[in-house]
Amino acid sequence: MGISKRTLQTWRNNGKIPYAMLGGKVYFKESDINGLLQAGMKQKQNG
Structure with a gap:
């Protein structure tokens, strides 16, 4: 996914x-990670 630990x-x-x-061990949902990444991209585009 290109995200560091x-x-x-x-x-x-x-x-x-x-x-x-x-x-x-710590587990994350891939959909949660993708959602956070998408939110970050939208903020950068708008701001």
């Missing part, structure tokens, strides 16, 4: 993206 960790820590933790 650190970026995902930052988004998780800031509450920007929901996640699940199973067996010590």
Whole structure:
């Protein structure tokens, strides 16, 4: 997807993206990541 692990960790820590933790591993829904990326692109285009 072209997103670093650190970026995902930052988004998780800031509450920007929901996640699940199973067996010590963190999981994200691809649709949540795509939605956040799309929202960021729209903000950059408008601002």
